[in-house]
Amino acid sequence: MVAVAPDTSAAEDRVSVASNWTLVWWRFRKHRLALFSAGILICLYAVVIAPDFFSTQDPELTDARQAFIPVQTLHLFDEGGFKPWVPGIVGKRNSVTLRMEWTTDPARKAYVGFFVQGYPYRILGLFETRTHLIGPVEANQRIFLLGSDRLGRDQWSRIMHGTQTSMTIGLVAVTLSVLLGVLLGGISGYYGGLPDQIIQRMIELLQSVPTIPIWLALSAALPRDWTPQQVFFAITVILSLVGWTTLGREVRGRFLALREEDFVLAADLAGASRTRIIMRHMVPTFLSHIIATSSLAIPVMIINETSLSFLGLGIRPPAISWGVLLQEAQNIQTLALAPWLLIPGLLVIVAVLAFNLVGDGLRDASDPYSH
Amino acid sequence: MTAQAGAPLLEVRGLRKYFPIVKGMFRRVVGQVRAVDDVSFTIQEGETLGLVGESGCGKTTTSRCILRAMAPSGGQILFRSRQGAMVDLAPMVRAELRPFRPEIQMIFQDPFSSLNPRMTLLDNVGEPLLINGMRNRRERTDRVAELLRLVGLRPEFMHRFPHAFSGGQRQRIGIARALSTNPRLVVADEPVSALDVSVQAQVLNLLLELQSRLHLTFLFVAHDLSVVRHISDRVAVMYVGQLVELAPTSAIFERPRHPYTAALMRAVPVPDPRASNIGGALKGEVPSPAAPPSGCYFHPRCRFADERCRRDAPPLREIAPGHFARCHLAEQLNLDIRQG
């Protein structure tokens, strides 16, 4: 064998025994921006797991007297040390419009703490606890880190809950469409013939119908008396029923190409069952690619949900999603009065960008054999 | 010569594979491509039969039918199973074929596509073992180590992925996988044509060595006549879906009886500048198997063709003991492969 210096051969050995996933990781971590975006996504999904932990108060708590309170910016240091606080709020009734107008007053500090006790909730419906990441030191005080809406509900806490809904819908809808896409695309590509014809015509039909009217029609067909959970589930299914087609096509193409690969024929000649050929030889070879494609599909789903809810046809109050929150900002007058109600939109942008960057990074990293 | 008496390991009788030509929106069948048209031959146990021809001649389709990677349109593929009975593989369905799969294995042409890039050597080579019931991982590891040693690779490499190996090494891995189930017939489809010149000889030597050690039977499909001559006991030549000549290697290379065989041999550039052999090249092109010429398929390109060749299709006849040729003039012609 070829003599090489020991250190290069050690490096070579590391590459030789590296599985595909290791190689993907090695390439992925070279993309700084994608890595940073992955960090953002991890934070967002932490919120998905326990939104109440991150909330400062019950998102449904209304108080008409505390409507349109502006953002109370969090300050971390006071009196020369670490002592987080938010400025207090002062209300004054406008003598012309007879509306309460709020301003922040840094002189009146309301101290906040981390891991404080607040309203009770359950993590994942399992453990009951009162600990929150952040909250007022005095238990009966209300703080509005991102202001309040027209019903005096805390926007920060509502965004936490909206994040849970919106991010979950994105993930679940994409998972469902991946399952549908892999199943139907797989059948189409592996068996060919009549099943292929039927599925391809179905995809063409679904793709030729404009998506927004489909959603509108399907969501309008949902019974009015369904619970928010039922609506949530129904919206997810609707989104994935429309969204699987692109992936289905892609999977079919991959199957068609892979069917011709010699190692697939080798497995066939060894006597492997069709299921084994598909699950052990075909799916793993394009799984990383599918994951990359799906991470690019999630933001589309999030946007779709947001648009539907914004139009009042998706998730409906009292359930909270980013779209529902943005519905609050539908009217120009409200916006002029309370521009902080657009913050959920900012979050949509951040999440979508993060997903796209991670997806791009994954796509570039997922094919280590490309060069 | 290994082609002695005794029941053959494989007997192909009248094998046919037609592909329909479809046209238009309704996929009407308007004709047939006769990719393999009435091919018959036998392979004795322990022998190597070389199957040569140019692209599109049907050699690959023939081998894929024998492997039952595709279903033949007609004919018989009689295989002597381990139990000694002759079974016809041609009409079998997937489930019926399963018990015979381990006995007929394949070596592929492209060492880059033939291994699953997502699996280690252990899993790649061990996959046929696992499929055929060797569930114990320890047992499988031992067997893979043994196989890797057999093909000249270090067993320590078994946890590596295919991307760590060169073309020649991958071809050895592919051979190890083909041998894992102790096959009796190995179909090698152009096993050295994708390899570098300096590595080809290594793989050819390995195949010869493995054959004598394990008493393997090879169907060796290739386009390179020098390679086929080097490895085969007998050689079969195909042209437009038909066998045109079948004979022991020395006989066919010393005195080919079919003008196509002779032309094929003359076309191989000799690695000797003093023996110039370009120029006497065959004229014209291979006809399409969808619309073959009348009479002898080779007559439009044959410089000996006469009226009978244009009119009557010649049968495959035994010209000398064990030497078959599909030519009306086989006895008269004195074909020499060395260009004067």
Added chain:
Amino acid sequence: MNPAPPLLSVRDLHVSFAMDEGLVRAVDGASFDVLPGQTVGIVGESGCGKSVTMKAILQLVEQPGRIASGEILFRRRTGPAATDGEEVVDLARLPSRGVEMRAIRGAEIALIPQEPMAAFSPVHTVGDQIVEALQLHGRQWRTDGGPLSRKDARQITVDLFRDVGISMPEQRIDAYSWQLSGGLRQRAMIAMALSCKPRLLIADEPTTAIDVTTQAQVLGLLRELQRKYGTAIIFITHDLGVIAQMASYVVVMYLGRIMEEGPVDDIFHAPKHPYTRALLRSIPSLYGRARVALPVITGSLPHPFNRPAGCPFHPRCGDVIPGMCTTRVPSLQNIAARQQASCFLYHDKADPA
């Protein structure tokens, strides 16, 4: 000795690729001459640098590769007419996309690629593409050096098609490349390459993708055309048989370096470098002994990133001199009248250069 000055003279050419994994020296000091009307064969296995050398001559090395040093001296015509003089240019110094290089690529040096399917556009007829090239570069066809009319260019194309043995040329020039068989497509490619009467033709594995009987036709055709037009040819291949039949001078490359070069008869009948000798021994022959073990070159081709120190062939060489070949790189030196080898086995016998 041929008194004619070389048409192309490659001097100590280095081409390197800056990859993430490190610098790959794809061509590491190649020198050879191509005389007018001569066929030079460059033979080698994958990664030997034969294709990169060809790309360097045409200034077609793609990023991240670049010509690091060396000269590619080409004797070009100063004008379209036969009476015009010649001048020597260093192609390595010319900008890749510049006017000069484009003129040389089209009219003076033509390429026959391995896969003619990719070289022809599928949306134009084969004839149109040749006519266009003729109108752009084909002033050599007119004695006064003026531009060609479309009608003339078409007539020349028909004649070229007849020359390269395409039957029914008047009909075939209106065919699209995908309508032609592999052999015809390669013939049309040759017609296109010859259309501007190049003085140097680079054939990059032109018969690797086609069958053996068609290969024989194409090789015969190239030989015949060379005799007719007096074009010099650089023939790149991995097939020793093709080299023996086609080339008059052979350059043997291994891992970016020239191992040996010389007249074809010396390379095949008196090979000096252990690599050439081993390579020739290891190929099965149509006339040799069948079913016996072939002499092999042990080991495998090293990855370009892991090029061994010293002589690149030393880990696989049977005649390795320990301490010498493992550390020092042998230079290409004269070992016989016209034969050169880079091997320490011959360095003491070498003429003082």
